[in-house]
Amino acid sequence: MATPRKTKSSRVTLNDVATRAKVSTVTASRVLRKPEMVSADLRARVTAAVRELAYIPNQLASALASSRTGRIGVIVPSLTNGVFNDYLRALHDVFVPAGFQVLVLNSHYMPGREEKAIATMLGQFPEAIILAGVSQTPQARKSLKQAGIPVVQTMEIASKPIDINIGMSQYDAGYAAARHLFELGHRQVGQISAPLDRRARTRIKGYLQAAREFEAEPMVVSVDQPSSVPLGGQLLIELLERWPPVTAVFCGNDNLALGALFECQRRGIAVPDDLSIIGFNDLEVSACAFPSLSSIATPRREMARRAAEIILEIIRGSGQRPKQRQIDLGFRLIARQSTAKPLQVD
């Protein structure tokens, strides 16, 4: 045959191990999963055979037979955004020691792709799914419910959680960032963001509310592109062109804030004297920039950790959901050097 199939013999199976150890397949299987059920004698023989044959268990077969895949599905909207690095790391830190594997899919901030990612994920039969965000398509919500596994929505508070929800109010956080600038005395406060991210849009609403309260003109500049450091510079330029008197800017996230800061340096705009800048998320770089960037610290690691812990509890506790199915973890305003009172309060 020209068919390039793997030769059977190349793969060492549990059966090969069993044969070599002169035990049944079941016993060999048990040595690997529940060694205490097997006598020391046989256990030693099997262990030796495993080593000698360099046996690697076929997780596919194992998962199929036991209907336990040991997988947790995670869907995030971006991998470049530092936020999700922290988030994913926190998930790994809980799941990996617990013997689970974390499968990550990227939705690129597009609801359509998220729906597809959820379908793909479900085809892998994960034992639980964690979503960054709460705005799934109706179709996706339906599939998720139908899957009958724990589903945790994170990063925001959902009005109608699918199952479990651990988040924070993006609206309140956006409001808090804007309010910080208004309270310092700024009245010409701009907002720049990359609103592909729905959460960034929610934060803008918080900003708009603050502007309303302080009777300030809303000045929003945004462009439907993935957020990045250079983009922050571009958006700042546009903001300054459209509203030259602006004295403060709330950036949709810290990358944009960093780009805006660099652009200020390039143009000789003093931060915070000529322009106050506040970002969002409090990435590691924000604290060490010069001037250090004010930001809103989001509990992304805590959200991930809590989500993971709750899932483990549910899986181990035969599907029982915790009493509290929705948790708000809040946020913190971190005021640093990049925000200050405006020089002249005109």
Add this chain to the structure above:
Amino acid sequence: MATPRKTKSSRVTLNDVATRAKVSTVTASRVLRKPEMVSADLRARVTAAVRELAYIPNQLASALASSRTGRIGVIVPSLTNGVFNDYLRALHDVFVPAGFQVLVLNSHYMPGREEKAIATMLGQFPEAIILAGVSQTPQARKSLKQAGIPVVQTMEIASKPIDINIGMSQYDAGYAAARHLFELGHRQVGQISAPLDRRARTRIKGYLQAAREFEAEPMVVSVDQPSSVPLGGQLLIELLERWPPVTAVFCGNDNLALGALFECQRRGIAVPDDLSIIGFNDLEVSACAFPSLSSIATPRREMARRAAEIILEIIRGSGQRPKQRQIDLGFRLIARQSTAKPLQVD
């Protein structure tokens, strides 16, 4: 039974679809995989049944039966480093459209964890493995060879490739970065890096060679910590304390360079007038920093893309390896504002 097993009925199987469409399981299977083999009539019936039942194929069973998992295993040493974002994205861009799934594991720059990651990966039976780096443990090399799947080592040139190798010379690149500074006239050239990364260590060797050629004193400061922006600042402080006359610094990567830049701004050290800075990797942020950061542009996207393409060729071409099993993709020196001639050539 108290056993919390999934109820059989909850999962829709291919069999259910077939029954509903009044065809055999095989036909249903074919409609999903090779629709052109099935008549339009039956195809329509099966498609309808799939939709009505919201059938999700069980990839586990599929993979087990066909011994084609549709998975590509990738092991990278870090996810926080922007380099690997670009790298992974490039891999996705080739593999996902080709119908493959990319599984990523993180070795955290530790050979031991890489070995473990490779074992874990092999248990998933990927159809190929891509490694970022060439320094696998002997045990890992053995398992990889034994797996009988395409293995591509990337990011560096290997002296003894396991299978395929697509890389660049980290030594030459380090040398080029250092030489750039020496050629500008600097003689007090420092080097800072986080040498958990073996490649960073290789670059240091390139730097040392350049220092030797220009008869300059080597000034290396490093600390075994994961690289980060803040760390760049700390290392710069240490460098300046140990060698105050330093007029230029080669940073092990762009994050360190950025941290060093911020630290200079904080201390009123003018870049490049008082201190020239060159980074490594040419991350997106480097071009838009102020002053913009000189760097070495590494072909990480190209390495990933080539690796992916070669793998697809091998898989589709019944395992035939290409003629050229080792490719050097080179690098480029990008001189920007952060490097210039020293003010006084003492």
Add this chain to the structure above:
DNA sequence: TGTCCAGATGAAAGCGCTGTCAATCGTGTA
């Protein structure tokens, strides 16, 4: 009109593992 063949369909046999339950063994008890 009969033969042959390509195309379409289905039956059966696993892929490598685990869950279930029956069989076996040695030991303590009556």
Add this chain to the structure above:
DNA sequence: TACACGATTGACAGCGCTTTCATCTGGACA
């Protein structure tokens, strides 16, 4: 000495899918 019991061990039947190969069509062709 007979019997029960817990601890080990193994035989068997799938998990849900694909592969292989046999079967069955309906023309094309002689």
